[in-house]
Amino acid sequence: MFHALADPTRRSVIARLGLGSASIKELAEPFGLGLPSFLKHIKVLESCGLIASEKTGRVRTCKLNRENLAAAEQWFEQQRVTWQSRYDNLDNLLITLKGEQDES
Numbered sequence: 705m706f707h708a709l710a711d712p713t714r715r716s717v718i719a720r721l722g723l724g725s726a727s728i729k730e731l732a733e734p735f736g737l738g739l740p741s742f743l744k745h746i747k748v749l750e751s752c753g754l755i756a757s758e759k760t761g762r763v764r765t766c767k768l769n770r771e772n773l774a775a776a777e778q779w780f781e782q783q784r785v786t787w788q789s790r791y792d793n794l795d796n797l798l799i800t801l802k803g804e805q806d807e808s
Contacts, residue, residue, distance in 0.1 A: 705752045705776055713737075714745050721755060721768040728757070728764045 708714050717731055732742040746766065749755040753772040757764050 705754060705772065708748045708752045708754055709776065711745065711748075713742075714749055717745060717749060717766075718754060718768065718773070721766060725765050725767040728766065731766060 709718070713735055716734070720726060720731060728739070728743070728746060731746075732739060735742060737745075746755070746757065749766075750757060753769055755766050756769055757766045759765075
């Protein structure tokens with residue numbers, strides 16, 4: 705999932721699908737990529753479960769799999785809390801060390 709989100713094109717596709725379902729053609733338009741190249745991005749997003757697509761006639765429509773995106777969001781939040789605590793501890797240590805240095 706994080707490999708898929710590492711690419712700016714795929715992040716843009718995810719952002720666009722956050723607004724609602726869209727056809728492959730609609731999703732590809734802003735990027736100026738050939739359809740075969742763009743479909744590789746779609747396949748990466750589908751393979752990790754971030755999006756799902758469905759073909760109706762000749763049109764393939766994609767939609768966001770919000771549950772899997774929420775799982776990534778929860779992981780990021782856990783990491784943010786962990787690192788915030790570590791930075792707070794470091795700030796406290798630096799304040800303590802500065803206070804001890806000022807007393808010397």
